[in-house]
Amino acid sequence: MFSKVLIANRGEIAVRIIRTCQKLGIRTVAVYSEADADSLHVSLADEAYLIGKPRVAESYLNIEKIIEVAKTAKAEAIHPGYGLLSENPAFARRCEEEGIVFIGPKADVIAAMGSKIEARRTMEQAGVPIVPGVSFALDSADEAAKAAASIGYPVMLKASAGGGGIGMHIARDEAELRQAFEGSQKRAASFFGDGTMYIEKYIDRPRHIEIQLLADSYGNCVYLWERECSIQRRHQKVVEEAPSPFLDEETRRKMGEAAVRAARHIGYANAGTIEFLVDEQKNFYFLEMNTRLQVEHPVTEEITGIDIVEEQLRIAAGEPLRYQQEDIRRDGHAIEVRIYAEDPNTFYPSPGRITAFSAPQGEWIRHETAVQSGAAVTPFYDPMIAKLIAKGPDRQTAIERLLEALRHYRVEGIKTNIPLLEAVLSHPAFQAGDTTTDFLSKHWKPAKAK
Amino acid sequence: MTQVTATMAGSIWKLLVAVGDHVEEGQDVIILESMKMEIPIAAEASGVVKHIHVQEGDFVNEGDVLVEIE
Numbered sequence: 001m002f003s004k005v006l007i008a009n010r011g012e013i014a015v016r017i018i019r020t021c022q023k024l025g026i027r028t029v030a031v032y033s034e035a036d037a038d039s040l041h042v043s044l045a046d047e048a049y050l051i052g053k054p055r056v057a058e059s060y061l062n063i064e065k066i067i068e069v070a071k072t073a074k075a076e077a078i079h080p081g082y083g084l085l086s087e088n089p090a091f092a093r094r095c096e097e098e099g100i101v102f103i104g105p106k107a108d109v110i111a112a113m114g115s116k117i118e119a120r121r122t123m124e125q126a127g128v129p130i131v132p133g134v135s136f137a138l139d140s141a142d143e144a145a146k147a148a149a150s151i152g153y154p155v156m157l158k159a160s161a162g163g164g165g166i167g168m169h170i171a172r173d174e175a176e177l178r179q180a181f182e183g184s185q186k187r188a189a190s191f192f193g194d195g196t197m198y199i200e201k202y203i204d205r206p207r208h209i210e211i212q213l214l215a216d217s218y219g220n221c222v223y224l225w226e227r228e229c230s231i232q233r234r235h236q237k238v239v240e241e242a243p244s245p246f247l248d249e250e251t252r253r254k255m256g257e258a259a260v261r262a263a264r265h266i267g268y269a270n271a272g273t274i275e276f277l278v279d280e281q282k283n284f285y286f287l288e289m290n291t292r293l294q295v296e297h298p299v300t301e302e303i304t305g306i307d308i309v310e311e312q313l314r315i316a317a318g319e320p321l322r323y324q325q326e327d328i329r330r331d332g333h334a335i336e337v338r339i340y341a342e343d344p345n346t347f348y349p350s351p352g353r354i355t356a357f358s359a360p361q362g363e364w365i366r367h368e369t370a371v372q373s374g375a376a377v378t379p380f381y382d383p384m385i386a387k388l389i390a391k392g393p394d395r396q397t398a399i400e401r402l403l404e405a406l407r408h409y410r411v412e413g414i415k416t417n418i419p420l421l422e423a424v425l426s427h428p429a430f431q432a433g434d435t436t437t438d439f440l441s442k443h444w445k446p447a448k449a450k
Numbered sequence: 451m452t453q454v455t456a457t458m459a460g461s462i463w464k465l466l467v468a469v470g471d472h473v474e475e476g477q478d479v480i481i482l483e484s485m486k487m488e489i490p491i492a493a494e495a496s497g498v499v500k501h502i503h504v505q506e507g508d509f510v511n512e513g514d515v516l517v518e519i520e
Contacts, residue, residue: 381485
């Protein structure tokens with residue numbers, strides 16, 4: 001096992017990773033920007049290094065600076081967390097070149113899954129169902145219109161380098177597709193440095209259900225069941241739970257086995273997630289693979305009792321998997337809500353200073369955050385300030401415990417989406433398990449933006 | 451003269467108007483980027499753009515004057 005690990009991230013996930021490192025007796029190295037000097041991850045780590053200005057391009061995305069810190073601090077491995085450099089093949093490659101272990105898959109595997117078009121082709125070869133669509137780049141609105149005509153409307157226009165919903169657009173007819181094409185292409189080019197677009201058939205009222213995998217460097221791979229993440233706003237997840245209230249045992253097994261097949265096919269080693277769209281008939285289609293730790297990994301940890309970060313560290317250190325499929329248990333139900341610094345009606349972010357902050361504690365409650373009373377929520381980073389997770393023997397109990405915890409959750413000085421989260425959890429459709437990706441647009445009527 | 455101010459801290463993502471342009475009340479004049487999200491900022495009155503105080507990429511704080519309209 002490693003004796004020292006650098007965490008190339010910030011916020012709650014850096015704090016979360018430090019916690020497991022401490023449990024395993026691994027010393028931790030934090031990196032931080034000028035905006036994060038007072039952050040919790042900086043004070044919790046054994047060592048901390050300032051790496052630049054607040055903007056991510058000048059700090060958390062500065063590959064050479066982070067490599068330099070890892071060498072100075074003599075860290076043997078780097079945990080990238082999620083977002084930032086976690087799915088950047090150039091970063092993984094630089095780590096490989098410098099003899100630093102990148103806690104994730106090989107650079108070429110990240111690259112193959114990072115291109116959504118290439119990932120579609122790869123999954124097809126692995127025998128994993130994909131959404132009907134094109135697996136090649138569309139260079140113009142004309143090409144897109146031609147492809148859409150062969151697939152049939154409505155279609156989903158997507159960026160090959162995309163993520164987080166950016167550059168995605170539903171087109172119900174050719175006029176909408178043509179109108180959206182150029183803007184989406186430009187947005188993808190400026191966000192991801194790659195404006196390659198493709199289209200898939202739009203699946204009506206889908207569920208977003210993903211399979212958590214653990215795979216080691218020796219070809220062993222297990223699935224840690226699924227997470228249902230259908231409640232989304234702006235194509236970003238808001239509420240996640242495990243198990244899914246929708247899946248039956250047979251679909252669950254088929255999805256798990258398809259995900260394992262996919263991971264084996266690409267020689268995957270690390271924790272990873274295969275995201276699927278599931279339609280009303282329980283057909284499932286590969287959506288994308290996340291070659292990193294997911295934001296919502298805690299719900300899986302809560303029902304399986306497995307510390308996913310610990311397994312990532314062990315796999316990266318060259319240990320074989322400690323589990324076979326039949327060892328993976330499933331106990332109770334866990335739900336996570338993401339607490340965002342944003343207006344619950346307009347979904348616009350709400351940066352500012354948190355004047356008061358307190359979260360409920362309890363045996364069934366898990367709270368992941370890096371903010372404290374007096375902390376500034378800056379405009380430079382993602383608006384997620386915390387995750388609150390509740391567990392119960394069954395789904396209804398987990399919902400009630402989470403609602404109770406949210407009622408006692410206090411954040412002052414900034415706006416948060418807590419009113420929205422309470423409304424979702426108490427909604428009859430959510431309680432009935434009727435969770436599709438259109439849930440919020442259907443059931444939540446936001447006040448108009450000012 | 452009316453001022454268009456930043457509704458929150460962030461970076462100027464896109465300037466949608468130039469000095470001399472006529473804008474209508476409610477028309478988006480600037481797109482701000484904050485917390486990885488694009489936030490359009492609209493003119494509160496119709497008129498002609500007199501001054502633009504920011505450039506694309508600039509960091510602004512809540513309340514900063516971005517554009518003046520006459």
